[in-house]
Amino acid sequence: SSLPDKSYDIVYFDPMFRQGQEKSVGLQGLRPLANQEPLSIKAVREALRVARKRVVLKESRYSQEFERLGVTRISGGKYSPVAYGIWEVSKEKK
Numbered sequence: 001s002s003l004p005d006k007s008y009d010i011v012y013f014d015p016m017f018r019q020g021q022e023k024s025v026g027l028q029g030l031r032p033l034a035n036q037e038p039l040s041i042k043a044v045r046e047a048l049r050v051a052r053k054r055v056v057l058k059e060s061r062y063s064q065e066f067e068r069l070g071v072t073r074i075s076g077g078k079y080s081p082v083a084y085g086i087w088e089v090s091k092e093k094k
Contacts (some may be wrong), residue, residue, distance in 0.1 A: 011047035013057045015039055044069050048087060057085040064079045 015038075037050040037089055039057065047055040059065050071085030 001046060002029075005049055006052045007050050009051070009053045011045070011051045012054045013039055013055070015057075015059070039065065039069065041069060044087070048089060053089055053091050055087040055089070059083060059085060 013079075040058065044055065044057075055070040057065070057069065059082070060075065061081055063083075066085045067085070069085070072088065073088070074083050075086055076083035
């Protein structure tokens with residue numbers, strides 16, 4: 001909240017998945033240390049305020065987080081277990 005408006009081009013969220021990815025065994029040791037709280041709508045609003053271009057959320061492909069947080073676009077490989085929720089920041093006319 002202390003950052004000025006439009007201070008970064010992109011804000012990227014990469015939270016720990018609720019259900020761990022089997023292929024990512026290297027991250028299992030970090031899981032107990034991670035913040036287990038879901039991403040808040042307040043954090044997304046702040047990210048949209050701070051971003052000049054877009055905000056990106058990395059999540060499991062079938063996660064309900066995209067819908068809960070109001071993601072406007074989902075992108076990712078057809079067979080990938082990971083997807084990216086993208087909010088484009090509207091460009092204000094000067």
